[in-house]
Amino acid sequence: MNIGYEEVSHTADWSVKVWATNLPELFSECMIAMLQMMKVEYLPGQSVGQIIDLQAPDDESLLVAFLNEILFMIETRMMVPVKTDISILGDTFHGVFHCMFLREMKKEIKAVTFHNLKIEKKGELLEVVLVFDV
Amino acid sequence: MVSFNALRKVNEFEWEIPRSFRAGMHVPVKIFASKRLLDAAMDDLSLEQAVNAASLPGVVGQVVVMPDVHQGYGFPIGGVAAMRYPDGVISPGAIGYDINCGVRLLASRVYFDEAKSFLRDLAVALDQSCPSGVGTKGARNMTEKELDQVCRQGSGWAFKQGYGTPQDLRRTEGEGCLPGADPGAVSSRAKERGRPQLGTLGAGNHFLEVDVVDTIFDENSAGIIGLEEGCLVVQIHCGSRGFGHQICTDYVQSFQSITKRYGIDLADRELVCAPLDSPEGKQYLSAMTCAANYAFANRQILAHNVRIAFETVFAGKVKDASLYQIYDIAHNMGKLETHIIDGKPQRVCVHRKGATRAFGPGSTEIPEEFQKIGQPVLVPGSMGTASWVLVGTIESMAISFGSCCHGAGRLMSRNKAKHSIRGDELRNNLEKRGIFVQAGSLPGLAEEAPQAYKDVDAVVQTVSEVGMARKVARLLPVAVIKG
Numbered sequence: 088m089n090i091g092y093e094e095v096s097h098t099a100d101w102s103v104k105v106w107a108t109n110l111p112e113l114f115s116e117c118m119i120a121m122l123q124m125m126k127v128e129y130l131p132g133q134s135v136g137q138i139i140d141l142q143a144p145d146d147e148s149l150l151v152a153f154l155n156e157i158l159f160m161i162e163t164r165m166m167v168p169v170k171t172d173i174s175i176l177g178d179t180f181h182g183v184f185h186c187m188f189l190r191e192m193k194k195e196i197k198a199v200t201f202h203n204l205k206i207e208k209k210g211e212l213l214e215v216v217l218v219f220d221v
Numbered sequence: 222m223v224s225f226n227a228l229r230k231v232n233e234f235e236w237e238i239p240r241s242f243r244a245g246m247h248v249p250v251k252i253f254a255s256k257r258l259l260d261a262a263m264d265d266l267s268l269e270q271a272v273n274a275a276s277l278p279g280v281v282g283q284v285v286v287m288p289d290v291h292q293g294y295g296f297p298i299g300g301v302a303a304m305r306y307p308d309g310v311i312s313p314g315a316i317g318y319d320i321n322c323g324v325r326l327l328a329s330r331v332y333f334d335e336a337k338s339f340l341r342d343l344a345v346a347l348d349q350s351c352p353s354g355v356g357t358k359g360a361r362n363m364t365e366k367e368l369d370q371v372c373r374q375g376s377g378w379a380f381k382q383g384y385g386t387p388q389d390l391r392r393t394e395g396e397g398c399l400p401g402a403d404p405g406a407v408s409s410r411a412k413e414r415g416r417p418q419l420g421t422l423g424a425g426n427h428f429l430e431v432d433v434v435d436t437i438f439d440e441n442s443a444g445i446i447g448l449e450e451g452c453l454v455v456q457i458h459c460g461s462r463g464f465g466h467q468i469c470t471d472y473v474q475s476f477q478s479i480t481k482r483y484g485i486d487l488a489d490r491e492l493v494c495a496p497l498d499s500p501e502g503k504q505y506l507s508a509m510t511c512a513a514n515y516a517f518a519n520r521q522i523l524a525h526n527v528r529i530a531f532e533t534v535f536a537g538k539v540k541d542a543s544l545y546q547i548y549d550i551a552h553n554m555g556k557l558e559t560h561i562i563d564g565k566p567q568r569v570c571v572h573r574k575g576a577t578r579a580f581g582p583g584s585t586e587i588p589e590e591f592q593k594i595g596q597p598v599l600v601p602g603s604m605g606t607a608s609w610v611l612v613g614t615i616e617s618m619a620i621s622f623g624s625c626c627h628g629a630g631r632l633m634s635r636n637k638a639k640h641s642i643r644g645d646e647l648r649n650n651l652e653k654r655g656i657f658v659q660a661g662s663l664p665g666l667a668e669e670a671p672q673a674y675k676d677v678d679a680v681v682q683t684v685s686e687v688g689m690a691r692k693v694a695r696l697l698p699v700a701v702i703k704g
Contacts, residue, residue, distance in 0.1 A: 094636050096634040096636055096637065097265075097292065097634055097635070097636075098265045098267075098291045098292045098631050098632070098633075098634055099291050099292060099293055099298055099631045099635075100293070100294060100635070101635060101636075143474075143477075144477060144478050147490070148474065148477050151474065152474060155470050155474070159410060159414070159467070162356060162414060162463060163410075163413055163414060192355050192356060193355065193662055193664070193665070194355060194424070194662075194665065195355040195356070195423070195424045195425060197318045197319060197425075197466040198318045198466050198469065198470045198473075199470075200294040200295070200314070200473075200491050201294075201295075201314070201473060201477070201489075201490040201491040201493070202293075202294035202295050202314075202489060202490075202491040203489055203490075203491075204490060204491075218294045220294060220317075220318045220319075220466075221425055221635070
């Protein structure tokens with residue numbers, strides 16, 4: 088599979104390995120993995136558009152900032168992104184998100200960490216291992 | 222990974238990773254563990270993370286690893302490191318996202334024998350009185366002005382609102398209010414997350430637990446502390462909620478570039494840091510203090526609600542249904558303290574992550590009645606197992622910067638726990654043993670199963686053997702409330 092994720096064993100927290108063919112896909116798949124781990128469910132209805140613009144010194148910082156932005160959006164705006172259009176140019180991130188309103192999330196993630204975080208090229212794919220504080 | 226060959230055995234309960242293990246280490250790592258607990262620690266990255274901590278600028282003495290250690294992110298959970306003040310560093314990731322996660326213990330004169338018919342009612346009442354679970358909100362949304370007051374006053378703010386007693390404040394680490402809080406150092410995002418969450422338990426490993434005092438090991442200390450064999454006590458375990466999580470998130474993110482600017486090389490980016498005397502270091506310390514005070518106020522409000530539930534359930538059924546505070550201690554915190562290092566008093570910022578303060582007899586920073594015996598150290602177990610009340614010692618001041626273990630320590634990953642343990646079976650088994658369980662999520666309950674943790678009695682035996690703390694009382698659970 089050119090895109091996907093799998094849970095990695097971690098004693099205290101949650102960890103997930105994510106891979107994709109390019110950076111925007113990798114970011115999007117990381118978000119999907121995170122939402123799956125939180126067991127997020129949304130209400131039926133019309134989606135609401137959200138735009139996220141971020142700047143950070145490197146890809147890893149951008150990724151953590153993006154995922155923490157999603158956590159903040161879910162907790163405070165009760166919005167769950169269901170469709171994404173992400174572009175990354177140098178140190179800037181631009182994302183357009185179609186969001187639904189949160190019905191329930193069963194698990195809480197306190198934060199996305201930088202622990203041993205490195206986006207690496209593995210053959211034709213990009214790969215990253217994330218650790219979430221839970 | 223750190224191999225067994227890299228360790229120097231000091232005695233049955235002490236091991237050392239010398240400075241020579243890796244270039245860049247400023248101090249050795251001292252591990253307090255039996256061989257069995259050490260083996261468990263070597264199954265994950267705990268010791269490697271301790272080596273990384275021993276390489277932080279300005280770290281002094283030794284990095285201390287507790288017997289309940291397990292792998293965290295950046296810094297091991299169950300780790301203590303002291304950074305020289307003012308030129309050493311402060312690291313948000315080495316304190317953790319749940320700033321001032323801690324434990325409060327309330328005690329009663331209600332005997333288990335007279336209470337046992339009402340324990341299910343008590344579990345339900347506690348569950349209803351303390352909002353818990355993922356994304357829970359408190360009774361009201363504070364204004365920004367009120368939140369700023371909480372940041373500056375901590376438990377004192379809650380007391381002024383009618384939550385608690387003067388003894389609660391006196392018997393809280395730092396009297397429930399650390400100096401130096403500056404709400405201006407806290408982002409609007411953290412404030413937005415913090416305003417609705419005060420007075421909530423949260424989810425994950427946070428809990429309320431009703432225990433019975435099963436065994437007293439030190440009658441004199443138990444009497445001074447206020448524990449009586451056969452009586453019920455209540456533990457509250459939680460922290461600074463989304464407020465603290467966001468403060469840590471903000472500073473770990475912003476320190477990514479600052480660390481480079483100060484020319485600091487790190488083995489792990491989660492350990493980003495800034496000198497304590499730098500504008501950024503001072504700003505983080507002020508923001509962290511806000512979260513610490515928020516957490517003290519949070520546990521103060523929860524304690525008030527616990528009291529109401531407890532007194533309501535036992536009203537007219539027992540002679541005295543009141544709950545009084547034993548102590549409240551933090552186990553994720555950075556604090557400026559003075560310790561004797563290399564024979565001289567030195568001001569340091571002690572980073573305790575998954576480790577509690579354990580000041581010994583004679584310390585002027587603990588309540589007067591504890592100054593002859595040392596401060597109470599609260600070591601919660603793992604739902605179906607014992608919890609412990611210990612006291613700090615003179616030795617803890619000498620060997621661990623006045624610190625001790627904070628719990629049993631995880632052994633099994635959450636992933637493995639949820640795949641090998643069923644929440645409903647676990648609840649049934651606990652109830653068969655007379656432990657009532659109120660849980661918001663059964664998979665969440667499975668992740669926190671006793672089997673997923675180390676043997677807390679072995680952990681406590683280790684800290685007792687090395688003299689880091691003295692045993693006072695062993696508690697056994699009778700009701701557990703989890704978010």
